Amino acid sequence: MTEKLSDTARKTMLTPLQETGWAMVDGRDAIHKEFKFKSFIEAFGFMTRAAIWAEKWNHHPEWSNVYNRVEVVLTTHEVDGLSALDVKLARKMDSLTE
Numbered sequence: 001m002t003e004k005l006s007d008t009a010r011k012t013m014l015t016p017l018q019e020t021g022w023a024m025v026d027g028r029d030a031i032h033k034e035f036k037f038k039s040f041i042e043a044f045g046f047m048t049r050a051a052i053w054a055e056k057w058n059h060h061p062e063w064s065n066v067y068n069r070v071e072v073v074l075t076t077h078e079v080d081g082l083s084a085l086d087v088k089l090a091r092k093m094d095s096l097t098e
């Protein structure tokens with residue numbers, strides 16, 4: 001059963017993500033990050049690679065793409081807030097840009 005991140009988990013798990021550009025969404029228990037790429041094709045390729053992991057983990061982002069930018073919001077709808085799955089997917093997305 002997916003659970004909301006505890007307060008202590010938030011401190012230990014979200015702090016490193018803030019260092020890579022993730023931030024809380026105002027008014028939502030969710031995190032967001034804008035990824036910027038050299039081109040539309042690079043942005044779309046990132047989305048394709050991330051989509052494979054999202055499908056594998058059955059945990060999907062709320063995201064939009066404008067040209068070379070991808071805006072990503074992560075939250076867990078089942079618990080109406082952040083869970084470990086959001087942290088996992090955020091870390092994976094960061095790794096897919098390297």
Ligand SMILES: C[C@H](O)[C@H](O)[C@H]1CNC2=NC(N)=NC(=O)C2=N1
Pocket residue numbers: 058059060061075076077078079
């Ligand atoms: C039925 C399906 O397993 C659920 O709707 C999954 C799909 N992907 C999901 N993605 C996210 N971000 N949160 C969820 O609660 C969620 N639930």
